[in-house]
Amino acid sequence: MPRNNVPLQAFNRGIVSPLALARTDIDRVALSAEIQTNWMPRTLGSMMLRPGTAFVGRTKGDKKSRFLKFIFSTTETSLIELSDKVMRIWTNDALVSRSAVSTIITNGGFDSDLSGWSDTDESDAVSSWVSGNMQLVGTGFNAAKRNQQVSVSSGDANKVHGLRISVTRGPVTLRVGSSAGDDSYITETVLATGTHSLTLSPAGNFFVEFSSRLNYPVLVNSISIESSGVMEITTPWPEGDLPLIRYDQSGDVVFVACKSYQQQRIERRNNNSWSVVNYESTDGPFGIENTTGLRITPSGLSGVITLTASSPLFKSGNVGSLFRLESTGQTSTVTLNGSDQFTDYVKVTGIGDSRKFTINRTQIGSGPWSGTLTLQRSVSSPGAWVDVESYAPDNGSFDYNDQLDNSIIYYRIGYKAGAWSSGSLRTSISFAGGSRTGIVRVTAVSSPTSASAIVLSQLGGTSATEIWSEGDWSGKKGWPSAVALYEGRLWWAGKDKFWGSVSDAYDSFDDTTEGDSGPISGAIGSGPVDTINWLMPLLRLLVGTQGAEASIRSSSFDEPLTPTNFGIKFPSTQGSTAIAAVKIDSSAIFVQRGGVRVYELTYDSGVYDYVSNDMTTLCPEIGYPEIVAIDAHRQPDTRIHCVRGDGKVAIQVYDKVENVRCWVLMETDGIVEDVVTLPGTIEDKVYYVVNREGKRCLERWSLESECRGGQLTKLADSHIVYTGSPVSNIAGLDHLEGKEVVCWADGFDIGTMIVSGGSISLPLPKSNIVVGLGYSAPYKSAKLAYSAGMGTALSQRKRVDRVGLILSDTHAQGLMYGPDFEIMDDMPRDECGAYVPDGKIWDAYDNDAIEFPGDWDTDSRICLMAKAPRPVTILAAIIGISTNDK
Incomplete structure (x- = not known):
């Protein structure tokens, strides 16, 4: 009766398709798993019970939302929440809000006239009231101007005031200062057509001035002091079209494309002022010149x-x-x-x-x-x-x-x-x-x-x-569906066309601009390209269409694109679905047009262009029933989060150098609907939008360093955290009303409780508390066989009789093991002859192999189970197998 040890020294091979379980001749498959849910492998090979998610807040009205990332720098970031025609901003995990002040702007709605506004028009410029708007018409040289002195009470001095301004037709110039014509509070700025929420902190009375030198009418619809509460700005995008939004960012401006809608700019000023305005070019792009007799x-x-x-x-x-x-x-x-x-x-x-x-x-x-x-x-x-x-x-x-x-x-x-x-x-x-x-x-x-x-x-x-x-863009001819910044130009694409702006002039498409800096336009010209799903600026500008992936390139690899030096090639014919691609270094990760498989476009020096590689080869079912959202982060490892239509998340741990492409599954008590990531200091920030029985929660993954045991261990979903004087009642759990939650307090798992009235009561007062939803982490190995060069144990009766586990940062009662999930044993309570006390956290565990409750079977497996909130990290498992070779 031969005996062998099968080492599972790497848990970073991930889930393999049931159709590939018998391919134990492939080392990658032999170390893979049939089930690996709520485990988070590392590139180094270990895996830990995945971090919990912290409750950040709820979407507006608990409606479906799309979150965009705003990254001015790696330390200055925000989340842009878009719901049904409304935008809100989350900064440092809190909604941008306005304070309560009593300040009032007189006749800010321009209901019937411009009373309350002083006429300071320059010679021959005219400001007037027109149909509920302040109309300003300059001469081209002189400006039409109106201003108002706004009174501020002593109690409101030095408080943050929000100015809500609606511009019917821009651009309009705004100045806000302590005296007429001064701009010490809001530096002279140009407001485009749209809605603006701008802040100032006046020391006393202040002046607001609108002006325009343009010789055509611009229209200001309204201005008011914002009410206290969360800042909300109107947008053109209804809930159903939020998945079609594509965007790119330059400094404080986010350029947004969405099929069937005019392009928009989301603008930030002074960190706390935001606008949503029309993106408008005044000089193009234009279609071909009229060839009919129409005049x-x-x-x-x-x-x-x-x-x-x-x-x-x-x-x-x-x-x-x-x-x-x-x-x-x-x-x-x-x-x-x-x-x-x-x-x-x-x-x-x-x-x-x-x-x-x-x-x-x-x-x-x-x-x-x-x-x-x-x-x-x-x-x-x-x-x-x-x-x-x-x-x-x-x-x-x-x-x-x-x-x-x-x-x-x-x-x-x-x-x-x-x-x-x-x-x-x-x-x-x-x-x-x-x-x-x-x-x-x-x-x-x-x-x-x-x-x-x-x-x-x-x-x-x-x-x-x-x-x-x-012009090429209108409600009649259509609007672009994708946008990207590439080689100093702003690129838009839609249907089968693409347009690159004048070099370093993102609002200009003037085709009379001479030389290489002129605008670029062209057509894809082949295949089913009624919708361009994404643009990706890499070593080349890549275009994802329904039928193929195009590469817009110059004649020489290192030459920039110019109006006379660009061409279109099709390095991939997979086609993409209507989901934005993700950039990882010089590669693009996209969802294939079937909606369930994930591909990588990477540069191949052998063909001097990009080629597509299937990232789901060993587990093509991982994206079923469909992938609805995708994003990636880089630290502590590169991980690609693919949100599925069933509310689960397929996550790939990805490292090209180490050849790691490990798929695992994330599940929670709810339906994950969106994912967005932001850069962090040591670990990046990962946010999910989770529908928990109609309560849509924005939740942030905890750091791995917060999930290893200690006074606060954040291994619970949608959790809240309390630190302070000992308390026995924890409130703020309205989003988990009626749910059974787990509680980690002062370094111990103190059991489960039911949320009632938005709170729970603890048996004893505690100072450091984490309360949230529990979750389980099942792991089931692939079919077990001998190691390479020693033959195979497939189709032979065998028995796993022992297992050696090497652990780190693991709760002594946090891990169970067995031949299946119905028959499982706890870790031994004896360690080197001493009793293991409740709640002990092993910094390191490397003891003798443990007897395993395995039976004789042709398909013996090892199954592991961890449960939140008890931390578990597995470095390796050595499996002892006895084989009946008769």
Whole structure:
């Protein structure tokens, strides 16, 4: 009867598929497990009872939520909670809230007028009340301004005040200070279209000022002092579309894409001020130029205009979209009312009388008008301006011909520095030749042939033009579904297209930008790519579509992408599901389009591109029924958390160098719905959203260093912690009402209790207490066989008769062992002839092998069981097997 020892010296091989249990010829399988739930292996090979989860709080209204990570630095992080059209912020595991103050802003809703707001408009700029909004229209040079002095009581001085500001149409400039025009409380900042919650701590009364120099109307909808309580900001995303959100971050700005919704920016200011605003570009991107005979006629050159189409063009989805119109001829018009103010230039070409252009001057207001206008030219390109002639600021128009045949000359007219004294002058410069391109944004659609718009870049004429392009983004044409920052550009992607911004200008897609810094756009062009599920900036920009994974690359590996040097390859044809990919070093981890298998895209120097590898080869069932969320953290080991549709979490311990790809399962008394991770100091922070019978809890994994025994051992789920004077009643357990909980107090497991009225009562007062849900950790080995080179014990009757366990940081009554989970023994209460007292924690355990209650069977196994809140760490198990070889 042969006897053999089978070493299980590594528990980092993880769960193997039942279909592979017989492959004991593979060392990885021989050391694997059929069941390994609520154990957390380490790359080094040991495994411990997984840490518990600390109760942080509940989602808004216990609704489904999506959490985004905000990482300004490794020590300055927050969680962005998105629920049904609402955003909240968690910083240091507490919700950002506003204090109670009695301060009031007068007429902050602009219900019927602008009473309470002082008019400080600069010359020719106009602020007014329009349909419940404060409207500001500048001149391009001068600003429209309104301000208000806000009274602060002595009791509210130096308290944090929250300003809630809603901007209907931005951008609007805001200044808040102790005096008019001062910005000592909120430094001058630009507010885009959306909702803002900004904080200040005034020492006394303060001034709020809104202004704009833009020559089209911007609209402020409201401003108020926020009520006390949790800060909440409206968002456009309903609950059902939260899984489709993709995002990337640059400094204090998070760029957000979501299929079917306009892109957004989540902005942070001074650590405690937050905004959700529209992401808007004013110069593109644009689709191909119109090739039909349809003509568009603008009603004006600047400000608010009407666009009239010669045949049906506009739809309701065009609101917010850009149109670029090219005029026949060039006209630049502006109101001049200060020094160093000029019209835009016109480009003059041709010969003879065809070079003639017209200058028109119209005095505005009652005067007086005093100063000297100067006509300037620049040869070949604008910028090197030299004086040509001077004029008085009179009424009238005149023609000018420079007689510089066949030359390209740029002209402008205006007041040089110090040349203006008084008065406003409407001045234009017009040239019948050439063309000028302007850009407008549609604000309303009144019919298929008529739309209202604001002029973002001055048009060149009011004649009908068939030279126009429509913006690529709108409700009509669709919005991007993915976003990433890569090589100094902001990239958006949607349907089968992608767009890269002007280099280092994340809001610009100006295709007239010359050189390598210009914007990049292209189409995937093949396969089922109706939805781009993710962008991943690695050594190359990777694109995850429904049918394949694309690589956007330059012609040479180390060359940056440019408008003329990029191409698209398809290194993988697995396709992805609608779940964001995860970045680990230079690899991307994504869920295959079937929704249950996890793949890695990693760079292969053999093919000079990325290739896909199946990370679930030995356990393809680990993702069933489907994976609904995924994230990863790096310390103490790299672990990939895959949340499944059944509320369990498949976790892979991953180390490419050590060839560790260990799948284990996490279960809790509830349904895990989301996962998000943040960097930590020694160990990273892992957060789950857990639905516990309708109570959706945000919970954070405890540190492994907190789960090894001691006064506080955090081996319980959704737990709360108390430290202080001895108490016998623990409250704050409303989220676990009616549940049986475990309790670790002052270094001992003191048993289970039922939560009633949100609290429990302890038998005796304790000072250091952890209370939460218990959980079990079953482990069942793979089929046992001899070690490599000694043959196999498969299909032979055998018996496990002893087991040697090497342990660390383990509760003496924390581990059970046996041939199955029905027949299990506790650890011996005798250690070297001495009785082991209750609650003893072994720092190290390496005693003689223990008799094992095994039976003769062709499929003998070893099963282990640990239960919270008692810590267990297993370094190795040596299994003694007797084989009946007859």
